[in-house]
Amino acid sequence: MGSYKDIFVLLLFLYTVQGDILDNYVQTNGAWIISLQENTYITLSNEECAEKCEAETVFTCRSFIFASKEQRCITLASNTETTTVFRRADAILFEKRIFLLECRRGNGQDYRGTESKTQTGVSCQRWADESPHVPNFSPNSYPNASLEENYCRNPDNDKKGPWCYTTDPETRYDYCNIPECDEQCMYCSGENYQGKVSQTESGLQCQAWVSQEPHFHEYIPSNFPEKNLRSNYCRNPDGEPRPWCFTTSLTKRWEFCNIPRCTSPPPDPSPGRQCLAGRGEDYRGTVALTASGEKCQPWAAQAPHKHARTPKIYPCKGLEENYCRNPDGVTSPWCFTTNPRKRWEYCNIPSCDDAAVVAAVAPAIPVQTTIIEDCYRGTGSGYRGTTTLTVSGKKCQAWSSMTPHHHAKTPSIFPDADLRKNYCRNPDNDDKGPWCYTTDPSTRWEYCSLRKCVDIVEQPQQQ
Incomplete structure (x- = not known):
């Protein structure tokens, strides 16, 4: 018979192994989700439930719920990226970290996020579909590659990263613009920051995004699935100059976080559009007049209007010269004006969907912008x-x-x-x-x- 010391070592080993299982999950107390595919088990602990999730073969297990009072374990094919979150006091939701990341590590072979557009903005074809392209990679032929829906994936370990077949009959496949995971620093304004800093620049603890206490707010993770509002980590969901969070202090609603900028150059930006699509956040044309004909003030200037929308505070937003831009994600491109009596105004940018207008705005031919x-x-x-x-x-x-x-x-x-x-x-x-x-x-x-x-x-x- 083994000694008490041997038994203690064995128990310590088992505890360590079980603890490692939960390290792969994000825990949210008091949360409950519903999935179209799920299985229910009777288990004694979170760790046993995690083992059930890892062993699922009927579907890909993305998360599990453990209800301690009932000793009930529910393994789920969904997570908070794909379904609605409910509150239930006696439940704990555990989500696999790999399915929550909207960034890639290395070439992204293990990327399991929900990006479904190519780097040029074309929608991806579903992996299970055979039109407009007959795929060489399908869910049946590559069952472990998570080829679900039309999400970008890297089933062939391509050096350039995740890709997909496209819905454009003329383009069989293209790569996706998945940012690299860098938890130590941020590029640009930190829109894609995935780190775990959870304190503000003055040292206040961040409020969890899913919580409404002490501050009620609209930035609920389920309403902003693309913003990765996880736990109480600092994020930038609304076009601020850098990541921030609501605080746990009753007297301070929110505050910026102290995230250092990356010293390496940011990923190559897209060339931007010369016309208006959506809110025009990627507009990089040279219109420099407002809707009423006012000339735009250079973004780097502080006269006649002082402001904080400078190239230094809002990097990567194309704030060169005095061209109309949308650095903060408002309705459409705008600028400060050179008229001391009119601080700012929206600009008239030709729509990308109006081919005649786009063709008319040629650099060599000065024309008056058409209002569409x-x-x-x-x-x-x-x-x-x-x-x-x-x-x-x-x-x-x-x-x-x-x-x-x-x-x-x-x-x-x-x-x-x-x-x-x-x-x-x-x-x-x-x-x-x-x-x-x-x-x-x-x-x-x-x-x-x-x-x-x-x-x-x-x-x-x-x-």
Whole structure:
């Protein structure tokens, strides 16, 4: 028989092994989620439940719930990236870290995030589909590569990183723009910062994003699935100059975090657009006049208007010269003006969907910028604009995405409806006009914030 010392060593070994299992999970107390695929077991501990999750073969286990009073273990195919979070006091939710990362390590062979667009913005084809491209890599042939939905993956260990087959018949595949995981520093304004700093620059502890105490707020992880609002880590979900968080202090609602900037150069930025798409955050054209014709003030200047939107505070936002830009993610590109009586104003940027206007704005031919009305005719089944907001201000879900709402209105099923990105469309010829699924888990779909073109009445010319 072994000695007490031998038994202690064995127990210590088992405890260490079990503890290592939970190191691969993010724990959230009092949280509960529902999955379309799940299994229930009776277990005595979190560690035993984690072992059940690791051993699942019917589906890919992304998370598990352990209810200690009932000794109930529920393994789940979903996590907080793909479904709604509920509150339940006696439950603990454990999520696999690998499925929460929206960044890649190395060449991203283990990337399991939810990015579903290529580096040029084209929607990915579902791995299980055979149109428009017949894939060499499918869920059946590569069951361990997590080839689900149309998420970017790297099943062949490509040196350049995650990729996908595209929904463009002319382009078989393309790489995805997945940022590298760097938890020690941040690039640009820290929009893609994935680190674990959870204190503000003055030393205050951060409030968990899922919590509404002590400060009530709208930055709930399920409402901003692409912002990686995990635990109480500092993040930048709203275009601030750097990451921040709500604090646990009753007297300080929020504060910036002290995240050092990376000393290495940031990843090569995309060239940007010369026309307006969405909110125009990637607009890099040379329009330098506001909608009313005011000349733009250089971003580096502090006269006639003092401001904080400088190239130093907002790096990587293209704030060179005095060109119209959208550094803080508002409605559309804008600038401070050189008129002391008008601090700032939006600019008129030609839409990328109006080929005639884009062609007309050639560098060699100075022309007056055309104002493009975003409206629809009839039922709007032919609308091809770039509006992405509903009547209540909710952001539209991408048509190719199944999160947070599963649906059948996909680009492959409705190829003639131009279901690009998350633009408002009317694929089913709804009488009331263009609509979209929303990114709000509690609101499946809504009509879009658009008006009929017939509402725009042209004034008659004077005789």
